Amino acid sequence: MVLVMGVTGSGKSYFVNKLANGDVVQVGDDLHSYSQILEEISRVLTAQHEAGVPLKGVIYLHRITDIRYAGSSIKTLEIFKKICGDLALQNVILVSTRWNEIDEETGAFREQQLRSDFWAYMLGHDARMARFDGSRDSAIGIVSQLVSRQSIVLELQRELVDERKTLQETVAGAYVNDDLSEKRAQLEKEVWDLEKLQQRTAQNDDRAMRRQIELDRAREQRRLQVAREDEERLRKQIALEVHTEIEGKKKKKGKGLWAVLPFLPAVMGIIEMFVGIPPGSTALLTSWFSESGIGESVSDFFANF
Structure with a gap:
């Protein structure tokens, strides 16, 4: 092979x-x-x-x-x-x-x-x-x-x-996991910040702005989920x-x-x-x-x- x-x-x-x-x-x-x-x-x-x-x-x-x-x-x-x-x-x-x-x-x-x-x-x-x-x-x-x-x-x-x-314990896996841990932490902060912003603007009359914040939060949550799944994959x-x-x-x-x-x-x-x-x-x-x-x-x- x-x-x-x-x-x-x-x-x-x-x-x-x-x-x-x-x-x-x-x-x-x-x-x-x-x-x-x-x-x-x-x-x-x-x-x-x-x-x-x-x-x-x-x-x-x-x-x-x-x-x-x-x-x-x-x-x-x-x-x-x-x-x-x-x-x-x-x-x-x-x-x-x-x-x-x-x-x-x-x-x-x-x-x-x-x-x-x-x-x-x-x-x-x-x-x-x-x-x-x-x-x-x-x-x-x-x-x-x-x-x-x-x-x-x-x-x-x-x-x-x-x-x-496990994969994350291997040299290659540890190299990939280092980036994932940093990425996941960054995404968690971005999701948290967007959730706080959404709460502060809940009563704002600008519906377009509230909709955009909602879309941004949903997008970052999906990215965060993918990052967590990637980390879990390396624990196999x-x-x-x-x-x-x-x-x-x-x-x-x-x-x-x-x-x-x-x-x-x-x-x-x-x-x-x-x-x-x-x-x-x-x-x-x-x-x-x-x-x-x-x-x-x-x-x-x-x-x-």
Whole structure:
């Protein structure tokens, strides 16, 4: 198994489709919170680890057309590093995409910036760089650099499965949770301030103003609810939940996921050509995806993270 990650629009769906030689992944456009994305990645990686499917490495995609690293891209990269951990970085390939949309000189300059700045830490821990030119041969060439290597266990997997930590106790989860705690506290204050303002203006003759305050308060309350749900999500014992679900699936006849999640078997089939996977583990893993409710959203996080 090879994990493909990157920010929205970096070309993950296109890369996997080229690798599978078909339209097996739809381009995603739904944005999720960092805690939602981290939870789904955690569940998939935990299931993969539990099922005995070897993880050969991680491919991180980045648009070479980006003039600079935006705030969201920097945060995503930090989460990515914390998911992997230093020891697993030797099985990471940092791939630049969309070379057909930029001239060689400009692209080479930005590539050097990535090498000397944003990707310097990971390259210093034996990660590698590569260019994806948009062809199937290029995609296969990148993946083939990983499938012949020794399997790895990511830091997040070790923390969740071996140490049985909750998401917020992991390095990646703690990083996401710090922002959530600050955001939740700020939203609580904003809701409180709006409630007080609503009380003071209850008898005001300006109906438009009272309506606007009501709408603002309702909006901030919804945002506060989402923030609280995100914090609660990080308190989950992911490994225990996934283990229980997988054990339940073992007692049932494996249905596989060949119809429900079409891209996974196609990609797994390619991986199986290069590396052996324990008998039955692929069906177990894909069955768990479909029946646990992740099936339809896995393609989303591949397309949005």
